[in-house]
Amino acid sequence: MEKWPITLTSTKKVKPDADRLGFGKYFTDHMLLMDYSAGQGWHDPRIVPYGPISLDPSAMVFHYGQEVFEGMKAYRTPQGELVLFRPDMNLRRLNQSCARIGIPQVDPEEVLEGISRLLLLEEEWMPEGEGNSMYIRPFIIATESGLGVRAAQEYRLIVILSPVGAYYPEGIHPVRIYVEDRYVRAVRGGTGEAKTSGNYAAGIKAQEDVKSLGFSQVLWLDGIEKRYIEEVGSMNVFFKIDGEVVTPELNGSILAGVTRDSVIRLLREWGVPVKERRISVTELFEAHQDGRLEEAFGTGTAAVISPIGSMKWDDHDIEIAGGETGELSAKLYDTLTGIQRGEREDSFGWRYSVR
Template sequence: MDHSIQFVEATSLKQKPSSEELGFGRFFSDYMFEMDYSAEAGWHDPRIVPYHPLTLEPSSMVFHYGQAIFEGLKAYKTKDGHIQLFRPTKNITRLNKSCERLCIPKVDEELMLKAFKELISIEKDWVPNGDGTSLYLRPFIIATEPYLGVRPAREYKLLIILSPVGAYYGDQLAPVKIYVEEHYVRAVLGGVGHVKTAGNYAASLKAQEDASAKGYAQILWLDAKENKYVEEVGSMNIFFKINGEVVTPQLNGSILDGVTRDSVIDLLKHWNVPVRETRISIKEVFEAHARGELEEVFGSGTAAVISPVGELNWNGDIITVGDQKIGPLSQRLYDAITGIQTGKVADPFDWTLDVTSVKVY
């Protein structure tokens, strides 16, 4: 397809928030990327336009049958003023995996990368430079065909919106409390747990609400079949450091293949830290704690990067981890990943993509 992207200039621009008031996902930049799909024309009319409300038919299929997928990645301002993305091609590849599972037409990966670059180039002043801040990119696709009937839609819209963000959990490295969910399940083998579709998150809200009422920041999901094997946290993959070895649940078709998860595993191997992807039960985790071998627990994800876990509650049995302080390995991983993202440390993996020099329009 034609990779040229149309640009429509805004008549006025927003006032940008300060780094101190950002939070997460509260503010949105002046422009967004938009592209449409029809069965006749395929993906067409890629454009960067002023951020605006969408007008959809009430019969649009996304409202009734849930064809909606998304991704999340970040742009960072480096110490020398450059702007760089972190592993954007991984997110684009995963977006197309979600497309395949949800029967949505795949997108051209070169065009998506170009859209990221050009949108950030236009919105470069929206990339914050405070500690722990970044510009969050949210690409997503929804089914827009006006039709009531259970089948894949024949019309879609792809959008990319931008949001300057701070730390996901406020005090980024303060250990969070996690509630092990035994009643509700997040995903099943053969389902859609391994892709980023909106329904996965809608299904998690009730359990998350219940956990929040008990004072817990997140849910730790167990497998749907035996209700005993650890899968992932609501917004993160999960890691356990047990007797010197780092263990994380293996990808099994119901766990999201996290970009930060993959980065953590690569870093641990690079440092010669033992790491294993395997099936691990919540009972094994609690038994390791009873033996004094559970050294650290931490989550990984685009939003939080590395989030240490200080407490686990499994059916009323509560354990604390690392005196509810961040562990040395969690800190090292956080420093390494954020250091690479912001250009403070060397990138031995070629993970970052400098978009500073992109010239458009």
């Protein structure tokens, strides 16, 4: 592990109350850094005290948005292990995002080793309490100075850790969704399948607009026909129609979610029919009208499973699963969080033990 030398902080922060963590508000005492420069490649991997990033105002990330990121969670199991959930998938996707945005690839094993070392160093920050976890945010930014529009020649990888609270402090509960038909998140040939900042910037206006109308997220439609369902907020989306589970296929504009993949595998294991295919908003609302739309839920690292209780599209306002959490949604949530927290058997080998 001598690849990631550690410089310890001289002043540790006061740790937040484990009951009031929220999401992404507190950060630990150290962070991981690694730099890239053309010719030299990725170099100088290190763990240092958490602190500000200082960049020239002309640093390319501020102008041309070369940035990619990932999101993962670490848990402490009842046996006291520190575990990650399928980190290989996140690090593979990080490199796929890099490829799309013109950022040089990292060595996934080296980065995983660094993240493990950082987690062990910050173990006292791992929050106690049901449902709490440590959120891990790796990201890469173009740090080169200069205003020419081209791939930068200098980058920095940064990993920060944030102790986070349970996504549903009072138990899993369904959300209200608005079918977005003005703004578009991504289109085939664009950056939708990469985890890059521009995709999120594109979605903020729509999200703020519907929040003020009492909805918690938007349902994104495809950018071409504005007919086919893509994602919900910043999550993948699933529907249970007539006993079969359907999720939009990975068409180039949809993020290949780790939770999405895990849900598909669990359903197959359970013998629940699941299809990755195009699904139009018309089909969805017709299925509801015919009484065949049984459940709907989003999937993502932060919420794991986010049941959709109601959905509005034009003049149609529908309630799903009686506005409650569906049976399958609940089972998926319990199973996935159980595996993630080390409370259930990990028959897929999804847990990665840091220690």
